Amino acid sequence: MTPSARSPYEASTRPGALDALHPRLRGYFGAIPAGHVGRGTGVFDVVGTPRRWMWPLLAWFARDAVMAPVWERDVPFTVENRPAVDREGRIAVLARRTFHFRSGPWVMQDAITADADGLADHLGRSGRLVAALDVAVADGALRLVSTRVSFRVLGRMLRLPAAVAPRVVLTERYDPGIDRQRVSxxxxxxxxxxxYRYEGSFVHGVVPDDADAPGGTGGPGRRP
Structure with a gap:
């Protein structure tokens, strides 16, 4: 199936809700044209957690490309955002972020979809962990806050009780002082x-997809 003319962010919010974004962010959260892909490079000021007692748990999540057991500063990274349609026919953007840690590269993957209830983030290669997201725009920036977290067990989605559910807050804004996009x-x-946290800045652009060229990563399609 061909990706939609709308992005998941546009499809899951009321018409015009994203118009208040800074112009440099509208392209990032808007639909990626057919035959194109979003690519960016930047540096994370910090990644991970200094709480080493958590690293064994994060190592388990790292195997599914969700979180890494690290605490590092000044980490170079690249990001690729690819439009897609998932198995259920939902509009999606597949994101692949490569962190260049001192120990070597590590990849984080997720898929943003427009669900019946709004925006959702399917974390990791498996997508077993899902966060429903509330979308807000203020001062030209986009803020996503998780409203519930669920995980798939034996084919069923189980919602974590609010008393123990983790909370995700993500902010994307444009910083004119450095002419870069900031993420936290x-x-x-x-x-x-x-x-766990990461924050940094990067530059991003929508470019023709080179999936058929040497080193290409594949065209739009369904989530594995």
Whole structure:
């Protein structure tokens, strides 16, 4: 199936809701034209958590390309955003972020979809962990806050109780002082506080897809 003329962000919000975004962000959160892909490069000021007692759990998530057991600064990264349609026929954007840690590259993957209830982030290669997201625009920036978190077990989606569910907050804004896009994500939990975070800046552009060229990563399609 061919990706939609609308992005998941546009399809899951009221008409015109994203018009208040900074012009440099409208292209990032708008639909990627057929035959194109979004690519960016930048540096994360910080990635991970200094709480080493959490690293064994993060190592388990790292195998599914969700979170990495690290605490590093000044981490170069690349991002690729690819339009797609998932197995259920939902509009999607597949994101692949490559972090260049001191130990070597590591890839984080997720898929943003426009669900019946709004925007959702399917985390990792498996997509077993899903966060429903509330979308807000203020001062030209986009803010996403998780409203519920579910995970798939034996083919069924189970919602985590609010008392223990982690909370994801992601902010994307344009910084004219450095002519770059800034991103900040925090994952926190009740009683524990911040579990994981990353923040940094990058440049991004929509370019013709070179999927058929050497080193290409494949064209639009369905999530594996």
């Amino acid at each position: 994500l925090t994952l926190s939990a009740p009683l524990v506080g911040t579990l």
